[in-house]
Amino acid sequence: MSKQILVLPGDGIGPEIVAEAVKVLQLANEKYQLGFVLSYDELGGAAVDKYGVPLADETLERARAADAILLGAVGGPKWDAIDPAIRPERGLLKIRSQLGLFGNLRPALLYPQLAEASTLKPEVVAGLDILIVRELTGGIYFGAPRESRLLANGERMAYDTLPYSESEIRRIAKVGFDMARVRGKKLCSVDKANVLASSQLWRAVVEEVAKDYPDVELSHMYVDNAAMQLVRAPKQFDVIVTDNMFGDILSDEASMLTGSIGMLPSASLDADNKGMYEPCHGSAPDIAGKGIANPLATILSVSMMLRYSFGQIEAANAIEQAVSKVLDQGLRTGDIWSDGCRKVGTVEMGDAVVAAL
Amino acid sequence: MSKQILVLPGDGIGPEIVAEAVKVLQLANEKYQLGFVLSYDELGGAAVDKYGVPLADETLERARAADAILLGAVGGPKWDAIDPAIRPERGLLKIRSQLGLFGNLRPALLYPQLAEASTLKPEVVAGLDILIVRELTGGIYFGAPRESRLLANGERMAYDTLPYSESEIRRIAKVGFDMARVRGKKLCSVDKANVLASSQLWRAVVEEVAKDYPDVELSHMYVDNAAMQLVRAPKQFDVIVTDNMFGDILSDEASMLTGSIGMLPSASLDADNKGMYEPCHGSAPDIAGKGIANPLATILSVSMMLRYSFGQIEAANAIEQAVSKVLDQGLRTGDIWSDGCRKVGTVEMGDAVVAAL
């Protein structure tokens, strides 16, 4: 039974890092007889250039038909000045929303081989392993109404709406609890319930879902405190579940604690674990085309794909081990390089993972 | 000409730390003949206990009549279970909004004597001196409509509104530029203009205000990136200006970079520089009544009061120098204590600052 994988290289370093991840994916495909069939399309700026919009209808249909999607990254200065309605990010937001990819998993994992890369003291981050579960299709990102208009006095004003329904909160809370259950059994729900109506409902619904997970220890934290605690004592966290905007902010903060955002993959899942997989980092236009970008986050996104969309735990683990092995061998792209290691380019790094697999 | 200072000790450690700050304020009052007349009232949980509401009308009137307000901190577990409408934080939000205290200054300053306290590597934070300018009376904190209700299908939903008008943005942007002008001449405006309508207006208005400040270098940064950059390379920032919610999150993150949030004061100013001054830290109910809380953030809030509301630069500097001197002497409360220093209590620390002044 064949499985369709849609590959969206995107912009900037996207095509380079995706090419390496595809090598790994193809090898896993053969080795574990996964029956994957790959096809390619465009998203973001590349789609603007090809189709005139950052997500073409035909691409969306292909994405719907696929069993999983591998994405590079989108955006870049080339498209900074265009009509905001067709900016590259709009394509990303639209594919998330149209495919119902509400469950965004963003691990912040410190590789022991890269402990020095963190700006935090080694004892604060050694062994760091947090999973941020971010709600990805609701909240202020998609809330209506949103508008920019003139007031009676001639002044401009603009507003956004932050809505959450019980069912939206319930399903992401479940993802949080399910993840905590197979990890450290601790879930911290982050909100701003001392100020926001939506957060008050968030907290109430998370409490209700908790009844089905007596084995998971639940705590609540205000978002400002969470931003502090991630700096103060990040290892206190196991799984964090939070809304779309807070998750955007906290997952970037958490990823930077590791000092090596070039290593961090992500998954965005729908209700049936169909998913889109992409590195946490952006399209890094400044180093695009130079062959120096770190492909490991994208390669690890393939591992997440095998794990979450296809249940291929053995193959997923094998890829993670191969990545760990090349780090042990001392191979480093520029972003994670330190004294005594061997600096390699994107392709050499990809080849090394393939060889290790 | 006498000046009225309203003192609101608040909850938890509030009364203890405020008592020490008042000693310093009274000494400065005599020494520099400032003509301050102090009166006291309650805010937060203490006000709930006394008046049944977290901010009584008569307290609000006293606050309006005062020339400046010194606040301890509000909140605690004692009032966690009460009606959300009269929770202690509501009093804080109401006094900010009713007095029009839209300009919130939150410095994140690393004291060289306390460099070890940070969880970040010394080279990353040595000399750190950031000022966060947070909009404090608008945005999603006060936006209407906000509501919790039942949908037609019987499910609950709740929403908040994030509005900003041109004039609200303009006045806080000016505060940001004015502060940058007398500091490092760099202003970073933080928003989420790739997603939010309110952020798009924010960015446009900040650009307009920038025309009046050609001597200040303006940059824009998305909030998720800002949360990352604060961890990666915090010293790249001089002044950050941002909205109410982003400012809440980023100022807490930035303050924790110093490792000594017990040292950080804040000011909340209206259009005429009338202000409310309070430590950045909370009411710390767990250590309340033990005489071990750090009063320095509150003492430094007095210094900010003298500087911003009364233009008493000499007196303000003298207080800062006195604080620096007691740190040089090796005196530390528990929160900032390290090996080789002398651990002191709240009162002893306050007395030491008074002696140094």
Ligand SMILES: CC(C)[C@H](C(=O)O)[C@@H](O)C(=O)O
């Ligand atoms: C590009 C942007 C719209 C996006 C987001 O805010 O969700 C990005 O920051 C992310 O976190 O994937």
Ligand SMILES: CC(C)[C@H](C(=O)O)[C@@H](O)C(=O)O
């Ligand atoms: C107590 C709370 C409502 C408040 C806020 O969110 O503004 C606090 O976190 C702060 O930053 O002063």
